[in-house]
């Protein structure tokens with residue numbers, strides 16, 4: 001497996017730090033908890049999409065694209081990072097926004113990520129939930145071509161095999177840090193949504209011969225759907241890097257019990273987790289992904305599934321820009 005074979009543009013500050021959260025660990029009284037700071041990737045307030053976009057944008061540049069087309073929810077962190085990456089590479093950015101949250105507040109519709117998308121000059125178009133975005137993005141691509149441009153489509157969350165390479169790389173990077181810091185890690189925990197992060201991590205670790213268990217905490221789909229989504233993408237990613245069959249279906253585990261009433265809808269436990277990490281560690285997480293994933297990790301500690309004597313790594317996937325869109329619900 002050699003990632004240097006793939007086109008890549010440098011967008012992220014790497015390696016991101018791996019830090020011990022001593023006050024949180026002590027407060028919860030269970031395992032020692034570490035945080036992999038992918039909120040510090042550096043592009044437009046950071047987050048996990050930056051790593052993926054290094055490879056997606058690498059492909060776009062290689063194909064001579066001058067316009068990026070992508071899709072996300074109104075408060076998509078992916079869209080914000082893609083819009084910034086397009087600016088850095090001198091490309092236009094066409095964005096299809098899905099109105100996934102019904103009855104959004106004024107703040108949700110205008111603040112946070114979508115505000116930053118506008119700062120980056122992305123062209124935003126709004127679509128109803130359930131739109132077929134493959135079709136819609138192709139039609140925008142045709143439009144760009146008719147105007148003389150060269151489009152490149154990045155799927156939602158940059159979660160195809162090319163984007164997942166960013167997390168293959170992150171998995172390898174973490175193995176190096178565990179060794180450097182002389183750490184034996186028992187479990188890795190991450191939010192899992194469009195699946196590229198989880199799939200890439202699985203491939204990065206398994207193709208390196210490492211069997212560290214990975215727990216994905218789901219944020220939208222039921223467990224069977226989420227695990228299949230991750231597994232399918234892991235298989236494609238493994239093939240792309242020449243490590244076919246390195247990930248088994250039963251190795252992909254998603255716990256989808258912390259979604260609450262739906263994607264992007266706040267839960268009590270997410271609210272508690274965000275305030276806990278802010279007040280014990282001075283860290284900011286987000287309501288849609290990393291906050292719900294933290295709620296899952298905290299619950300696993302409280303239930304005794306992660307115990308004293310173990311070392312756990314929580315992957316901080318970023319998203320704090322989305323906090324501002326929830327300023328009317330988080331502190332109530």
Ligand SMILES: *Cc1c(COP(=O)(O)O)cnc(C)c1O
Pocket residue numbers: 047048049076077078157159191192193194195196197198286289290317318319320
């Ligand atoms: C997109 C995102 C995730 C989920 O990553 P996927 O690769 O889509 O599964 C997690 N956290 C944040 C903050 C995100 O923006």
